[in-house]
Amino acid sequence: MVYELEKQQRKSAEEVVPWFLENMPDRYFETVPKDLQNRHLRAIAGLSVAGAIPELTLTGEDSITVLVPKDNPGTLATIMERFWRPGFQINDVIRRKLVSLQVFSSKDGSMSMDIFRFAKPGEEPVHTAVELEDEDRMFKQVAGTENTMVEVKTFKDDPLKLNLLIAASNVIKPMALQRVGRYLGMHGINLEDALVSSKHDETNTLGSGDCPADVLMMDLSVRLPEPGVQLEGKTAVPHPKQFKAELQRVVKWLDDQCFDLAGTYPEISFTQAEIINCLCSLEHSRLGIHDPYSFTRTNINQMIRRPQLLQHVIAISDLFIAHFNPSEPLQGAAFDSKYAELGAAIERSVADEKELTLMTGMLRAVKATLRTNLYMPERYALALRLDPTHTGHGTVGTEIPYGVFFISGRRFKGFHVRFRDIARGGLRVVAPNTEDQHAAESARIYNEAYSLAFAQQLKNKDIPEGGSKAAVLLEPHESDNHIPELFGHNFMVRKCVRATVDCILDLTSGDDRIVDYLNKPELIYLGPDERIIPQDIEWIINRAVQRNYAIPQALMSSKARNGINHKQFGVTSEGVAVNLEVGLREMGMHPEQTGRPFTVKLTGGPDGDVAGNMIRLLSEQYGDQVRIVGLADGSACLEDPTGIDMDELMRMVHEQLPLSEFNPACLGPQSVLSRADTLEGSMLRNNMHNRVTADAFVPAGGRPGTINIRNYRDFLSGLEGAGSSPLVVEGANLFITPEARQALFDQAAVVIIKDSSANKCGVVTSSQEILASMVVSPDEFVALKEALVPEVLAKLKQLARVEAEMLFRERRDHPDTALPVQSVRVSVAINRVHDAVVGRLQEGVKLMEDGTPDWNHHVLPNLTLEKVVATSLEDHVPACLLAQVGLENMRARVPWPYLQNILACTLATSLVYNQGLTFAENLPQDSDHLADAAFRYLEHNELVEIW
Numbered sequence: 001m002v003y004e005l006e007k008q009q010r011k012s013a014e015e016v017v018p019w020f021l022e023n024m025p026d027r028y029f030e031t032v033p034k035d036l037q038n039r040h041l042r043a044i045a046g047l048s049v050a051g052a053i054p055e056l057t058l059t060g061e062d063s064i065t066v067l068v069p070k071d072n073p074g075t076l077a078t079i080m081e082r083f084w085r086p087g088f089q090i091n092d093v094i095r096r097k098l099v100s101l102q103v104f105s106s107k108d109g110s111m112s113m114d115i116f117r118f119a120k121p122g123e124e125p126v127h128t129a130v131e132l133e134d135e136d137r138m139f140k141q142v143a144g145t146e147n148t149m150v151e152v153k154t155f156k157d158d159p160l161k162l163n164l165l166i167a168a169s170n171v172i173k174p175m176a177l178q179r180v181g182r183y184l185g186m187h188g189i190n191l192e193d194a195l196v197s198s199k200h201d202e203t204n205t206l207g208s209g210d211c212p213a214d215v216l217m218m219d220l221s222v223r224l225p226e227p228g229v230q231l232e233g234k235t236a237v238p239h240p241k242q243f244k245a246e247l248q249r250v251v252k253w254l255d256d257q258c259f260d261l262a263g264t265y266p267e268i269s270f271t272q273a274e275i276i277n278c279l280c281s282l283e284h285s286r287l288g289i290h291d292p293y294s295f296t297r298t299n300i301n302q303m304i305r306r307p308q309l310l311q312h313v314i315a316i317s318d319l320f321i322a323h324f325n326p327s328e329p330l331q332g333a334a335f336d337s338k339y340a341e342l343g344a345a346i347e348r349s350v351a352d353e354k355e356l357t358l359m360t361g362m363l364r365a366v367k368a369t370l371r372t373n374l375y376m377p378e379r380y381a382l383a384l385r386l387d388p389t390h391t392g393h394g395t396v397g398t399e400i401p402y403g404v405f406f407i408s409g410r411r412f413k414g415f416h417v418r419f420r421d422i423a424r425g426g427l428r429v430v431a432p433n434t435e436d437q438h439a440a441e442s443a444r445i446y447n448e449a450y451s452l453a454f455a456q457q458l459k460n461k462d463i464p465e466g467g468s469k470a471a472v473l474l475e476p477h478e479s480d481n482h483i484p485e486l487f488g489h490n491f492m493v494r495k496c497v498r499a500t501v502d503c504i505l506d507l508t509s510g511d512d513r514i515v516d517y518l519n520k521p522e523l524i525y526l527g528p529d530e531r532i533i534p535q536d537i538e539w540i541i542n543r544a545v546q547r548n549y550a551i552p553q554a555l556m557s558s559k560a561r562n563g564i565n566h567k568q569f570g571v572t573s574e575g576v577a578v579n580l581e582v583g584l585r586e587m588g589m590h591p592e593q594t595g596r597p598f599t600v601k602l603t604g605g606p607d608g609d610v611a612g613n614m615i616r617l618l619s620e621q622y623g624d625q626v627r628i629v630g631l632a633d634g635s636a637c638l639e640d641p642t643g644i645d646m647d648e649l650m651r652m653v654h655e656q657l658p659l660s661e662f663n664p665a666c667l668g669p670q671s672v673l674s675r676a677d678t679l680e681g682s683m684l685r686n687n688m689h690n691r692v693t694a695d696a697f698v699p700a701g702g703r704p705g706t707i708n709i710r711n712y713r714d715f716l717s718g719l720e721g722a723g724s725s726p727l728v729v730e731g732a733n734l735f736i737t738p739e740a741r742q743a744l745f746d747q748a749a750v751v752i753i754k755d756s757s758a759n760k761c762g763v764v765t766s767s768q769e770i771l772a773s774m775v776v777s778p779d780e781f782v783a784l785k786e787a788l789v790p791e792v793l794a795k796l797k798q799l800a801r802v803e804a805e806m807l808f809r810e811r812r813d814h815p816d817t818a819l820p821v822q823s824v825r826v827s828v829a830i831n832r833v834h835d836a837v838v839g840r841l842q843e844g845v846k847l848m849e850d851g852t853p854d855w856n857h858h859v860l861p862n863l864t865l866e867k868v869v870a871t872s873l874e875d876h877v878p879a880c881l882l883a884q885v886g887l888e889n890m891r892a893r894v895p896w897p898y899l900q901n902i903l904a905c906t907l908a909t910s911l912v913y914n915q916g917l918t919f920a921e922n923l924p925q926d927s928d929h930l931a932d933a934a935f936r937y938l939e940h941n942e943l944v945e946i947w
Helices: 002-023 026-031 034-047 075-084 129-142 173-186 240-250 256-264 270-288 297-304 307-323 332-349 353-368 435-462 489-507 534-546 571-586 609-625 646-655 679-686 738-748 761-775 778-813 819-844 865-876 879-885 887-893 896-915 917-921 927-940
Strands: 056-059 063-069 098-105 111-118 148-154 161-169 190-200 214-223 369-372 382-386 403-409 412-418 423-430 466-474 525-528 598-603 626-632 636-639 672-675 696-699 727-729 751-753 858-860
Touching: 002 034, 026 098, 034 056, 034 063, 063 075, 075 111, 075 173, 075 190, 098 173, 129 148, 129 161, 129 214, 148 240, 173 190, 173 214, 173 240, 173 256, 240 270, 256 270, 270 297, 270 307, 270 353, 270 382, 270 403, 270 412, 270 435, 297 307, 297 353, 297 435, 307 332, 307 353, 307 369, 332 353, 353 369, 353 382, 382 489, 403 489, 412 435, 412 489, 423 435, 423 489, 423 761, 435 466, 435 761, 435 819, 435 896, 466 489, 489 534, 525 534, 525 761, 571 609, 571 696, 571 727, 571 751, 571 761, 571 778, 598 609, 609 626, 609 646, 626 646, 636 679, 672 679, 738 751, 738 819, 751 778, 751 819, 761 778, 761 879, 761 887, 761 896, 778 819, 778 879, 778 896, 819 858, 819 896, 819 917, 819 927, 858 865, 858 927, 865 887, 865 896, 865 927, 879 887, 896 917, 896 927
Parallel strands: 423 466, 423 525, 598 626, 598 696, 696 727, 727 751
Antiparallel strands: 056 063, 063 111, 098 111, 098 190, 148 161, 161 214, 190 214, 369 382, 382 403, 403 412, 412 466, 626 636, 636 672
16 A cells, blocks of 8 residues: 555656646746745645646745646635635734735646745845836835825737736735735636735834735736637626726725625626715615614615616616716706606606615715716725705704715715814714624714714804714724734724725815816815824825825814824813813802812723813812712723722823723722623623712713613612712713703703813814914924913813803703703804804905905995904914914915804804803894894904903
């Protein structure tokens, strides 16, 4: 038996070795180390049976070689799916960073060999001089961005052969390779030779050690299928220009849903698939909030695949493509005719009510789209500027927003909603961990953006900008927790933030490739919200500079260097602390009144912005006269009726640690620390705000609607149905829904200082930062910062106090009215005056040829525009900034629409805070007479010194 085995192996070696030497390409022998060549040869010879090449995987110290019999299209994708699929037993080699990939095909087509090399210091793949030159050029073009670049080279002597050069920044290499392999395989394109490596990009970081900052370089030799040959299950190779554009998107940005659509239905192109996926995602959020059972994303995907609907879906995507074709857009009567024709066809052929609702919604979305970046091949996602009447209002308010952006990308979708042309609000990421959580969030993500923007509109009453909010929903994926030390959830959070912002830049850039049915320039102002980190802010500003955004430093607030970082200076918490202090005094619970410490509970952790700074301010302002008796964040909750150790909490604040890192040695006899990584701990964390009794509750973190009309009674855990805290100061937005606020007041007289009043100082600070960014350079801002920040802090605390004291005056006069109602009255009164003044200025002030207003325009017979703008700037702008820039430069550098809103907000806030709500509400109802009344007030009164 041994003899027969040896004989068989000798025979196999005699056959395999000559074949191997003759059929492996020259580059294999030039670039693969000799010892690895020998291992390959021994393995093939030892396992070959009757001349057949075996399928096998060889694992070395720093490499993995995969041998596959035959060289078929899609082989690379199959291999990548095998290695990185969930449940695969990954060894230590694969857990390392993938350095390079080499793909070799035998000359006779009987074998494909893929050699994966993993991190080993000092070793780099061998390149030819031409490769190095191309690589360097392409690397420089994508470095510091999230871009991809594709070049296609042809060969005159071999028309079926193509050389593909691909550069892609910040990608997960295994996934990028799998996607490229899948795309090529879908079209029957065979990968014959490949060299894949990466170069470190020092100019680009995703802000986390587990996220790459590399540019992936691919040099691929591929072979097209024979002309006229339609391979079974394969899609025809697209036109060269389309092929290049699709491959550029496939590497990194194309969503898997688009892959599935285009792969399943040959008649659907990747561009059509993106449009269809985008419109389905949009309609899911629009319809799912009202009918969550019929319009789940799964149901929608099933609907559009039904033969009778698929033809309409394709026609809708074709209409979208034609409507926004920059070369020859289908518009006017021609578009209306096609739109009506398609609508009639849908009405005739779709009988099911739900399907008809979906189809007509998708069709109407085409007409409601005013801009799109569809024809920008370098785009990161597909973005739409929508007529807001299509998305409508949310569940909190009934007002239609001013503008809506929708972005549909790889594993994410997002909305930006704003209630004025000039508007400000945060950018947040919602990142659920499970598919069920994602399904629920997906249906309500527009409602979340709308509700938060609506709340922001009420909150922003004291600043020039109206309210806005961007909410981005990230889809969980099996890869997030798969080899998490290489990549994971945080990686995709960073990517969707960048894609969202870049798409907004696309739609506000004035690019010639965008057909514009809005015909009006737009400027967007963002701020940081949940899951936005300092590296995001830095990247956004740098990207705005790269994209030539009109005022790049004004795009994002809370910049670390030339900005006022909210967390560093605790600006939001400063306002919350003022409201807490006023509330304690008004309710007779302040330590100076009672002679004892007061108790407080908070949601949000020591490492959070609002909660961490509230802990600091409580310690600084009250010392041993405050007891924090309950605290809960994402990691744990901690309770102690005698007070949690403040020194330990302050240590955690300074070291930016979550609550789960609380030192057990600092727990008191009655302390209970419950970690959220267990079911019991998670439940205790989730209801700490209800169970723990305290004088005051400050929600300083948590999801919107945590306390709602279905569960508000859980908060009534005090004696005889009283609230577990008689005073609530909302440091977090929409933690309590409007219905629950009213119910808590009606049933337990809980006094709630609403978010739009309690935590407004963050947006006030952002507004001041952006105003400064408009008139001074980044370096000038830094030089001025030491004087500017204390002035802004002092002014915002005064602004918080003015409103808080006004609210409690109204409470004394109207004890049967809940405080949130009074808060809304304040916002509505100020915004009503604000909008009337802006309307008057927009209609009445003539613009000169250079775009500046006629400063000699009289708003009243004895009151010129120059005078009222000067008065408002002197009131609104911090003194140190105004002294450095001067009135003339301020007027010249600040855009006129923004100046209008500065004037409007200073006049409106002065009038309402000085004269009171009753006076403001009794002013004329029509905007024209209201504006007259406001300017007459300014003519006869000095502005109240709020700022």
